[in-house]
Amino acid sequence: MHTSGRVDRHASLVTRLALSLVVVLVAGCAASATPSPAPTSAASAAASAAASAGPTADTTPRGGTMTIINGSDIKSWDPAITSGTFPGGPMDALDAIYGFLVYVDVKGVVTGGMAKSLSSPDAITWTLKLRDNMKFTDGSAYDATAVKFNWDRTADVATAAPTQTWVASWNKGITVVDATTLTIKLASANSNFAAQVAELAPFIASPAALKAAVQKTDIKPVGAGAWTLSTWDQGVGMTMARNPGYWDQPRPYLDTLKFAIIAETNSRIATVVQGGATMMAGYPYQFGTNATASGVGTIEIPIRGINRGYFNQAKGIFSDAKARLAFYQAIDRTKLMQAFTQTDLYKAPVSYFGTTSAYYDAASKLPDYDQAKAQSTIDALAAAGKPFNVKIVTYTNSDLKRLTAYIQQVLSTYKGATATILEVDQANLPDQCRTKLDFDICFEGGVLVSNGAEPNISNLLRSTGVTNWGQYNSPAMDAALTEASATIDPAAIKAAYAKVQQLIVTDLPLYVFGEQTRSLLVRNTTGGVVNSNGGILQKQYLYVCPSACAK
Amino acid sequence: MRSVRSTYLRAIGMRLLAGVPVFFLVTFAATALSDLMPGSAAQTILGDSATPEQIALLNAQYGYDRPAWERYLGWLGKLLQGDLGKTAYSQQSVAGLLLNRAATTFEIALLAMFVALLIAVPLALFTATRPGGITDTVLRAVSSTLLSIPIFVTVVILGFLFAIVLRWLPATGWMPLAQDPIGNLGFVALPAMCLAVGQTAYFYRVSRSEFVATLQEDFVLVARAKGLPASYILLRHVLRPSLPQVLTVFGLSMTHLLGGSFIVESYFAVPGIGWTVLGAVKDHDIPTVQGILSLTVLVFVLMFIVVDIGYALIDPRVEAT
Numbered sequence: 001m002h003t004s005g006r007v008d009r010h011a012s013l014v015t016r017l018a019l020s021l022v023v024v025l026v027a028g029c030a031a032s033a034t035p036s037p038a039p040t041s042a043a044s045a046a047a048s049a050a051a052s053a054g055p056t057a058d059t060t061p062r063g064g065t066m067t068i069i070n071g072s073d074i075k076s077w078d079p080a081i082t083s084g085t086f087p088g089g090p091m092d093a094l095d096a097i098y099g100f101l102v103y104v105d106v107k108g109v110v111t112g113g114m115a116k117s118l119s120s121p122d123a124i125t126w127t128l129k130l131r132d133n134m135k136f137t138d139g140s141a142y143d144a145t146a147v148k149f150n151w152d153r154t155a156d157v158a159t160a161a162p163t164q165t166w167v168a169s170w171n172k173g174i175t176v177v178d179a180t181t182l183t184i185k186l187a188s189a190n191s192n193f194a195a196q197v198a199e200l201a202p203f204i205a206s207p208a209a210l211k212a213a214v215q216k217t218d219i220k221p222v223g224a225g226a227w228t229l230s231t232w233d234q235g236v237g238m239t240m241a242r243n244p245g246y247w248d249q250p251r252p253y254l255d256t257l258k259f260a261i262i263a264e265t266n267s268r269i270a271t272v273v274q275g276g277a278t279m280m281a282g283y284p285y286q287f288g289t290n291a292t293a294s295g296v297g298t299i300e301i302p303i304r305g306i307n308r309g310y311f312n313q314a315k316g317i318f319s320d321a322k323a324r325l326a327f328y329q330a331i332d333r334t335k336l337m338q339a340f341t342q343t344d345l346y347k348a349p350v351s352y353f354g355t356t357s358a359y360y361d362a363a364s365k366l367p368d369y370d371q372a373k374a375q376s377t378i379d380a381l382a383a384a385g386k387p388f389n390v391k392i393v394t395y396t397n398s399d400l401k402r403l404t405a406y407i408q409q410v411l412s413t414y415k416g417a418t419a420t421i422l423e424v425d426q427a428n429l430p431d432q433c434r435t436k437l438d439f440d441i442c443f444e445g446g447v448l449v450s451n452g453a454e455p456n457i458s459n460l461l462r463s464t465g466v467t468n469w470g471q472y473n474s475p476a477m478d479a480a481l482t483e484a485s486a487t488i489d490p491a492a493i494k495a496a497y498a499k500v501q502q503l504i505v506t507d508l509p510l511y512v513f514g515e516q517t518r519s520l521l522v523r524n525t526t527g528g529v530v531n532s533n534g535g536i537l538q539k540q541y542l543y544v545c546p547s548a549c550a551k
Numbered sequence: 552m553r554s555v556r557s558t559y560l561r562a563i564g565m566r567l568l569a570g571v572p573v574f575f576l577v578t579f580a581a582t583a584l585s586d587l588m589p590g591s592a593a594q595t596i597l598g599d600s601a602t603p604e605q606i607a608l609l610n611a612q613y614g615y616d617r618p619a620w621e622r623y624l625g626w627l628g629k630l631l632q633g634d635l636g637k638t639a640y641s642q643q644s645v646a647g648l649l650l651n652r653a654a655t656t657f658e659i660a661l662l663a664m665f666v667a668l669l670i671a672v673p674l675a676l677f678t679a680t681r682p683g684g685i686t687d688t689v690l691r692a693v694s695s696t697l698l699s700i701p702i703f704v705t706v707v708i709l710g711f712l713f714a715i716v717l718r719w720l721p722a723t724g725w726m727p728l729a730q731d732p733i734g735n736l737g738f739v740a741l742p743a744m745c746l747a748v749g750q751t752a753y754f755y756r757v758s759r760s761e762f763v764a765t766l767q768e769d770f771v772l773v774a775r776a777k778g779l780p781a782s783y784i785l786l787r788h789v790l791r792p793s794l795p796q797v798l799t800v801f802g803l804s805m806t807h808l809l810g811g812s813f814i815v816e817s818y819f820a821v822p823g824i825g826w827t828v829l830g831a832v833k834d835h836d837i838p839t840v841q842g843i844l845s846l847t848v849l850v851f852v853l854m855f856i857v858v859d860i861g862y863a864l865i866d867p868r869v870e871a872t
Contacts, residue, residue: 075596075639081598083599157608160606160608160609160612162601162602164605215612216596217596217640217641218642232643233641234641234643234648234836234839235826235830235831236822260724260820262820263820263830264818264820267710267818267819270710270715270723271722271723273715273722274715274718274722276721276722276723424589425589427589427590427594428590435603466600467600
């Protein structure tokens with residue numbers, strides 16, 4: 001199994017290198033969304049080929065049902081509520097109903113979805129081109145006016161959309177040119193705007209349905225996506241039927257798409273292994289030997305994510321950059337990942353960006369494990385009246401328990417260093433860390449996937465970033481991030497991100513301890529896997545293979 | 552005859568009345584305690600990236616910022632009109648949801664109880680006639696072992712064995728009985744089996760002790776002296792007088808099974824009331840929590856009424872009061 005894992009990683013490495021070259025070449029053109037689907041695996045190649053060949057030549061198998069297992073249910077059909085485009089998350093259901101206006105494919109290219117394109121010649125004025133004659137399932141027109149209505153609604157404070165501030169920063173610049181064209185004039189250049197729309201404001205619902213709802217939870221799911229809702233049993237699952245009016249016929253290929261909600265990871269795995277569902281998203285270390293069970297396959301989602309902890313830079317020991325450096329040097333991050341995942345599949349990341357990223361700068365490396373230097377720094381801090389007492393905060397979870405216990409154990413081996421652990425309820429973590437700042441280092445579970453740099457890097461590292469829990473505040477970082485966004489010149493973007501990486505390894509605002517990609521555990525007859533953004537599936541491409549097609 | 556009926560009716564009425572304060576206490580506590588839980592319904596809807604201001608705004612829009620007593624009175628007012636409200640997110644009728652989910656839980660619990668009784672009582676009758684024998688010793692050891700295994704271990708072991716290794720039964724999910732009775736059997740088997748394991752051991756030990764004690768009663772000696780067949784003595788003279796104790800255990804076990812259903816339903820993703828209330832509490836879906844608690848109070852009160860009335864029916868010496 002380990003041998004096979006190494007082969008897969010090697011293959012993945014080669015693929016990523018190739019993809020990076022493609023990204024650099026593509027980035028040479030003006031920032032734009034292109035209308036081509038992106039296969040992520042052999043299983044999806046057929047779907048892609050069929051998609052590009054046109055409806056008459058499409059021999060992709062039709063019909064059938066697939067069941068996707070997610071860990072949690074959605075709470076409303078409000079298209080303004082977005083919560084991360086990882087696979088297996090609540091946005092899966094919203095995407096099925098509304099469809100992405102544009103999405104970022106696995107090569108990092110913004111691609112047309114419900115819209116033909118979202119492009120700009122100068123990163124300031126963006127043009128959204130919609131497809132002709134699209135209709136919502138209530139019969140109303142899916143046009144530029146509907147898009148403007150949705151974005152204006154998101155920008156309205158009363159909607160309480162988490163992305164309100166961002167959308168409100170540009171919605172005043174929207175102009176409806178004609179039924180299928182809309183322009184957005186930004187206050188300043190932003191080459192990442194299309195990617196940010198794909199992540200933060202991608203869903204458009206029928207204005208009539210939105211106007212008819214008094215509360216968020218009253219909103220009926222009326223979109224123009226590939227599916228229509230048949231039934232929804234809260235906390236149990238939902239059933240969707242193919243939308244016969246979907247613009248991209250003959251897709252969706254399936255007749256029925258189901259979502260089942262199973263909170264327990266082992267139960268999700270057992271259900272797929274046994275054939276009770278088609279797929280679930282997770283990590284290879286979670287699948288174990290189930291990944292090789294009869295009738296089961298795995299598909300790697302080639303979008304890298306990082307495991308991270310937030311250093312509190314507003315107060316406490318980690319407000320001193322030397323303490324953050326000592327923390328990096330004190331712990332072998334490869335061994336930490338072993339403790340966290342209980343496998344030896346992972347090595348410590350050397351950079352915020354993966355080594356195959358187009359933005360990777362080999363000159364900026366995260367600090368290596370070095371016990372002697374760590375002890376020396378800890379001693380120096382103690383001599384300066386800053387004892388190395390670390391309060392670790394995380395939420396109650398068995399993986400995180402192992403992670404924090406390992407850190408506590410390792411730190412206790414250093415003279416003058418101690419660590420205490422506070423576990424809180426998952427729902428309380430943002431309050432404990434982001435709002436109260438009551439931590440020295442705060443660990444969130446899961447992997448923060450980033451398909452391209454933005455919007456994650458700004459959210460994490462800008463002084464105003466929404467996930468900048470550690471209150472990192474660096475004018476130089478803000479300037480470098482702005483510089484990266486303000487240009488469409490690939491060389492200038494790379495140079496700006498080189499500055500960002502230099503600042504990351506100097507300031508150490510985050511504790512980046514792991515890098516992982518998610519995988520899908522699937523029945524081996526699963527075809528048409530096309531990932532986008534943070535890994536979310538473009539489910540219109542899914543089809544049931546007549547025989548095993550996923551390894 | 553009429554006086555007997557009125558005695559029963561009075562007894563039932565008294566027990567129902569006794570349930571009323573419990574009902575108010577439990578349902579009000581559900582409303583009040585929800586304020587002490589981490590997060591809020593608004594936070595659940597908006598997600599982790601929402602600002603405190605947005606959460607406060609949505610809480611105000613939904614009325615979640617009103618005092619607990621005010622929200623409780625609002626809920627009670629609707630209840631008096633026969634309206635249990637709607638689920639917080641999918642806007643399903645709570646009453647409809649409860650009927651659906653309760654049917655699932657009770658099917659599993661009753662099947663587990665039936666299986667447990669079917670296995671435990673005959674075995675207890677058999678070993679009670681030969682106390683201290685090899686079979687008795689072995690079964691007592693086995694039942695002690697089974698009783699010591701917590702339900703969260705049982706679900707993992709049986710789930711792994713029957714769903715993963717043997718692949719005989721579905722690992723998760725549910726098929727309603729009305730929709731597909733045969734398919735339903737497959738889905739109900741594993742959860743019922745998990746609940747039945749501990750119950751069988753419990754019933755076995757209680758029944759065996761009771762049967763052994765009854766077998767030493769004078770009337771059994773008389774029956775034996777008369778030369779009545781052993782099977783007749785066991786069924787007629789031992790089983791019936793022992794039933795009140797078994798019935799008490801049955802009533803307590805039903806409450807235990809409802810408690811156990813939280814774990815079983817969560818592990819096997821069975822949409823019963825245990826699974827539903829866990830999700831509802833986590834998601835701050837208070838209308839659903841209120842509905843489930845109301846149902847639970849009602850079921851418990853009815854259960855104890857059935858047990859008490861059952862005593863009187865089985866044993867004429869017991870009066871319904």
